[in-house]
Amino acid sequence: MTMYKKYKQIGIPRAISYYNNYPFYYGFFTSLGLEVVLSDKTTTKTINEGTKYVVSDTCLPIKVYTGHVVNLINKGCDAIFVPSIQSTGYKINNCSKIRGLPEIIRNVIDKPFTMIEPTLDKTENISFKDFCFQTANALGITDSDEIEKAISDGWKVYNAFFEMTKSGVSYTEALENAIQGKFVRKTVGIVKPLSVAIMAHGYNLFDDRISLNLIKKLEKMDVRVYTSLNVTREDSLAAIDQIGEIQYWANELELTGTAAYYLLNKKVDGIIALSAFGCGPDSLMVDEISYHCKEVGMPLIHLTIDEHTGEAGFVTRIEAFVDMLMRKKRSVLAKPSAQKQKTVKVSNVGKFEETKVLASSVK
Amino acid sequence: MNTAEKLEKSKMENTIPTKDRIIAWPRMGRIDIPLKALLLSLGAKIVIPPANSNEALEIGVRNSIEGICLPYKLNLANYIMALEKGANTLMMFQAPGSCRLGNYTKMAQKTLKSMGYKFDMVIFDMYKSKMKQTLQAFWHVTHCINPWRYYKGFSLGFNKFFAIDTAERLLFYTRPRELHRGDAERCYEKWLKITDETNSVIGAKRLKKQIINDFKKIPIDKNKKVPIIYLIGEFFVLLDPYTNQNIEKELGEMGVEVQRQIMFGDWLEHVLKPSLFYHKESHRERSVRYAEKYMKRAIGGECIETIGDTVYAARHGVDGIIHISPFSCMPEIVAQNILPKVSKEEDIPVMSLVLDEQTGKAGYITRIEAFVDLVKRKQQKRNNN
Numbered sequence: 001m002t003m004y005k006k007y008k009q010i011g012i013p014r015a016i017s018y019y020n021n022y023p024f025y026y027g028f029f030t031s032l033g034l035e036v037v038l039s040d041k042t043t044t045k046t047i048n049e050g051t052k053y054v055v056s057d058t059c060l061p062i063k064v065y066t067g068h069v070v071n072l073i074n075k076g077c078d079a080i081f082v083p084s085i086q087s088t089g090y091k092i093n094n095c096s097k098i099r100g101l102p103e104i105i106r107n108v109i110d111k112p113f114t115m116i117e118p119t120l121d122k123t124e125n126i127s128f129k130d131f132c133f134q135t136a137n138a139l140g141i142t143d144s145d146e147i148e149k150a151i152s153d154g155w156k157v158y159n160a161f162f163e164m165t166k167s168g169v170s171y172t173e174a175l176e177n178a179i180q181g182k183f184v185r186k187t188v189g190i191v192k193p194l195s196v197a198i199m200a201h202g203y204n205l206f207d208d209r210i211s212l213n214l215i216k217k218l219e220k221m222d223v224r225v226y227t228s229l230n231v232t233r234e235d236s237l238a239a240i241d242q243i244g245e246i247q248y249w250a251n252e253l254e255l256t257g258t259a260a261y262y263l264l265n266k267k268v269d270g271i272i273a274l275s276a277f278g279c280g281p282d283s284l285m286v287d288e289i290s291y292h293c294k295e296v297g298m299p300l301i302h303l304t305i306d307e308h309t310g311e312a313g314f315v316t317r318i319e320a321f322v323d324m325l326m327r328k329k330r331s332v333l334a335k336p337s338a339q340k341q342k343t344v345k346v347s348n349v350g351k352f353e354e355t356k357v358l359a360s361s362v363k
Numbered sequence: 364m365n366t367a368e369k370l371e372k373s374k375m376e377n378t379i380p381t382k383d384r385i386i387a388w389p390r391m392g393r394i395d396i397p398l399k400a401l402l403l404s405l406g407a408k409i410v411i412p413p414a415n416s417n418e419a420l421e422i423g424v425r426n427s428i429e430g431i432c433l434p435y436k437l438n439l440a441n442y443i444m445a446l447e448k449g450a451n452t453l454m455m456f457q458a459p460g461s462c463r464l465g466n467y468t469k470m471a472q473k474t475l476k477s478m479g480y481k482f483d484m485v486i487f488d489m490y491k492s493k494m495k496q497t498l499q500a501f502w503h504v505t506h507c508i509n510p511w512r513y514y515k516g517f518s519l520g521f522n523k524f525f526a527i528d529t530a531e532r533l534l535f536y537t538r539p540r541e542l543h544r545g546d547a548e549r550c551y552e553k554w555l556k557i558t559d560e561t562n563s564v565i566g567a568k569r570l571k572k573q574i575i576n577d578f579k580k581i582p583i584d585k586n587k588k589v590p591i592i593y594l595i596g597e598f599f600v601l602l603d604p605y606t607n608q609n610i611e612k613e614l615g616e617m618g619v620e621v622q623r624q625i626m627f628g629d630w631l632e633h634v635l636k637p638s639l640f641y642h643k644e645s646h647r648e649r650s651v652r653y654a655e656k657y658m659k660r661a662i663g664g665e666c667i668e669t670i671g672d673t674v675y676a677a678r679h680g681v682d683g684i685i686h687i688s689p690f691s692c693m694p695e696i697v698a699q700n701i702l703p704k705v706s707k708e709e710d711i712p713v714m715s716l717v718l719d720e721q722t723g724k725a726g727y728i729t730r731i732e733a734f735v736d737l738v739k740r741k742q743q744k745r746n747n748n
Contacts, residue, residue, distance in 0.1 A: 055699045057691070057717060084660060093663065096462055096693035100662035107657055107701040119660060248466055280693045283430025284466050291473065 006140030009035040010116065011077030013068035014042065016061060016098060017085060019202035020254075023178045025081070027157030028132065031150035032141055037077050039068040042209035046071060047307050053108040060210060060276040060306050061203050062097050062104065069105055079114045079139065083131070086121035087250060093123070094250040095281050157181075165229035170215075171206045174229075194325050195224035197262035199255040199289065200274035201282075202228065210305060211274060212314050218272075221322050226268060228254040231261045239264055243292050249281045259289045263298055269325045270299040272318075277306035299325060375499075376483040379451050381506040384483075385410055387445030388454045389438040392602040393527050394627060396559045400567075401520035404512055405505040412445040415605035419444060420720055426474060433606065433689035433719055434599040435467050442471055446480045452504055453482055456489045456497075462664040462693055489634050497635060515564055522567035523558050524628035529571050530554045533578040535622060538615030540583040547581055548612075587618075590735075590742045593676045594623045595669050596687040597695050600718060601625050607687055608724055610731065614685075617735045622681070624672045625665070649675065657701055664694025670701055677709035683738040684711060685731070690719035712737055 010029050012018055018025075018038075029036050040046070042064055050067030072080050082102045087093045097104070102117035118134035119126055129151065136147045161178035165171060168186035177184050196218065198205060205211050205227060218225050228236070236257025240247055243260045247253070255273070262268045271293060275282035286302050293300040301321045303314065386402055387410045388395075395411050402409050413419065415437050422443055423436030442453055455468050468486045475482065487493065487500035498513070507513070530551050537547035554574050561567050592614060600606050601623060611621045624646060633645040644652075650671025651661065657674070661667045673684050686702060688695030699715050706713040714734045716727065 055696070055703075055715075057696050057699060059696075084662075086660070086662070093461075096663045096666065096697055099660075100658075100666065100694075100697040103658045103660070103662065104697055104700045107704045110704075117659070246469070248469075278430070278691045280430075280432075280463050280691060283428060283691075284463065284470065287428045287430075287470070291477075 007034065007078045007114075009037050009078055010139070011037045011039065011072035011075070011080040013065055013072060013080070013082070014039045015065040015068045015207070016101065016203050017083060019206045021158070023161035023175065024154040024158040026154075026179055028135075028150045028154035031153035032136060032139070032146065034139070037072065037075065039071040039075070042068070042207050044209070047209070051307065054104065057278065058104075059097065059278045061201070062101075063307065064203075064207070064210060065101065066105065066108065069109060070111075073109070073111050073113050077113070079116050081116045081135070083135075084117060084119045085250065086119060086126075087123045088120070089122050089247070089250070091123055092247055092250050092252075095279075098250075162229070166232065168230065171227075171229060192222050192224040194222065194270075194322065194329065195226065195268045196270045196272055196322075196325070197226040197258060197268045198272045198274060199228075199259040199286070200272075201251055201254055204274055204276060204305070210276075212305070212309065212311050214272075214274060214303075214318070217315065217318060218322070221319070223322055226258075226262060228258040231258050236261050245288060249285065251281060252285060255282065255285045256289060260292070263289070263292060263296065269329060270301070270321065272321070273300060273302045275302070275304060277304050299328070374486045375503050376485065377503070378481075379483050381504070384408065384452045384504055385450045386452045386454060386504055387412060387442070387448075387450035389441040390415055390603075391599055392604060392627065393555065394602075396527065396555070397520040397523040399559075400523055400562075401501070401516040402505070404516035404519060405501060405507045406512065407505045407507075410445050410448045410450040412441045412448065412450075415441070415603060424720055426478070427470075430691065431470075432463060432692055434597075435463070435470070436720065437599075437603070437606065438467060439471050439474065442475060443478075443480075446475070446482060451482050452485060454485045454487075454500065454504065457486050458489065464664075494635050494637060518564050519561075519567050521628070521631070522564075522570060523561070524631060526558050526567070526570035526574060527555070528626045528628040530558075530574050530578075531623075531626070533574065535611060535615065535620060537578055537581055537583060538612075539589045539618045539620050540585070540587050542582045542584060544616075547578070547615075550577060550581060553577075588742065588746065589618060589620045590682040590738045591620045591622060591680075592683045592685055592735075592738060593672060593681050594621050594685055594687070595625075595672045596665070596685075596698075597689055597692050598625060598630075598665055600687050600689055602627055606689075606718060608718075608722070608727060610685070610687065613728060613731060614735065617732065619735055619738070624675075625668065653678075657705055662694060662697060664692070666694035666698045669695065669698040670705060673702065673705050673711065673713065674709055677705075677711040681711070682742050683734065684713040685734065686713060686715045688715070688717055690717050712741065 012022065012025055026036055046067035047064055049070050050063035050065065053066050053070070054063055069080060069082070082105050084099055084102050085094050086099045093099070102115060106115060116135055116138045118131050118138065120128060120131040132151050133147055136150070141147065157178050160183055161174050164174035164177060164184060169184060198214070205214065215225050233253060236253045237247070239260035240252070240257050242264060245256060259271050262271065271289070273286045273289065275286060290300050290302070301317065303317060385408045388398060390412060399409060399411065419437060419440040423440035426443065427436050427439050445453070457465050457468050468484060472484050485500050485504055487496045489497060534547050534551045541547050554577065558570055561570060594601060594611065602625070604611070614621045629646060633641065633647065647668060650668040652671070653674040654667050654671035658667055658670050669686060676684055686698065702713050702715060712734070714730065716730065
């Protein structure tokens, strides 16, 4: 049975929720019989384009988002998908700017286009299913069986994607394979001397222009990188609980959750926090984690990015951090016996606190 | 479930016996007058930290992280100053899910504890008629069981809020029209003092009328054509004269009538009164109604109020809008993005001012002066036609 469809294609800006949910969106819209049109990858031109429309105080990711919407309009897209993700749990809200994405886009861009703007708000009992129904209804699809099927198709793609990333496949590779319906596993790689965890929003970290290729740069320096995609939701929730924090932001799992998970299981040598300048939630979450890092002696670097960030200074900071980690590791590995002796000696005297400090620095 | 329980538990700490409690709260504008009346009539001992000043801001900036917004820095400074003066119980309300405000108390608690202070933090939610939780918080700190004292305290507090609001509104009206400069200001200061000293319920209920009568005695030029400017924006910045560099006074002295839609008394009534007894349309509901064309959903903070008030102002003959917000305030950045379109479509001049600890007074005043000139010219043009 062929149904009349209001729109033939849907445009998804390659920013903000794209980096977390695109596998789902792809499966969902394709199952509904729509062609998914993506905006071009972020370039300096995208940023400049976005900066033209929004006020200067707005953070970099929103500027980028605006740039992508403009790009889609220029491509001649029928409908553009601009979701408003208000909260992902009871009183677990998102940043105001992400909550108000459709409001910003509607008011700053003066070109004619159709905006599909569903709301996800679990505080007000609007569940993810309602969110999907709103989207489909706005696209002129009302058959609930078809929508239910699309939702399960969406989850299929998403789960395949997440299984791959969890096993260590890189973001881009996993995304490509998930969309083609393939499933790959990570082949056993070379053991790297150092490993770091990056706490950052997906839209900052996996956007090569915004993060200035941070992951690739680190891998070139022989550092193994762990991101939020390697941690399951349950694990990061448990980790937040364990370090004694309470989830407050919807994006908190990507930052506090990931950092806390790796802080607790001591798999990494250091933590890198990457956030956009003027980001409200990040300013609090990074502070929280740096407080816990200080307690256990885990090195942490906070990198702030905006549209003026120069690549040279950025690289210098990463290099210095990696060098520092390397030196620390080497010094620990070089004299394990000396460390051991010292510890024993101190504990004999009965200075329990000093032993603790030493033990933590060894780890 | 576990998280929710933990959240509830961390809200009202209980390590200090009730007898020894000395209570303090962060300062914002004039809220210390009614709160003082309330807590004193419940039989509590209190400490009022010094008003917000450069010194306070310095302490706040020194002890907080870089990226946090201005109100938090001042709140933290108030806590520190109060603790130095001998307080041991800190009270604060929070609103989870609005913006960073919901995280203030948690952060302050951690920062102060790491600084070595010993205290109890008592936190209560206030949105959506949380009268019960508010009462619970006050019971928690005072253990007062006498219902008459609660009645007296709350009635004193509310009436004082309303009295201050009335005095402020009249001050805004009188200041640009007064014949002898400074009359209105003096009258306002006088009544603030009297409001603070009033100690009986009947006296507090009379305050509002007395204030109105007294302001009527000030000689004013009734025929003066005075432009009206709406002051909108972030809650704390609007209500705290130190933070907004007393913009109301500056504007009043330039011959502009300021109107502010966010009044603490009104807000409190809307927030605390059970919806069964609250019949009129609240400020928020009105804002949602007017903002509909530009915003379809509330996004936290006072963003929708800002947009709704602007539209309301434009349709009710107001001459201009000044929008103030602290630096990096998330909801107000969204508002700033929307305001240019509202300004264009509703034909009303709007100026956004962003405040932080670096704001210089001279540049600030220049911008306000230029804006007032623009508004006055626009008004003249309209009168000539």
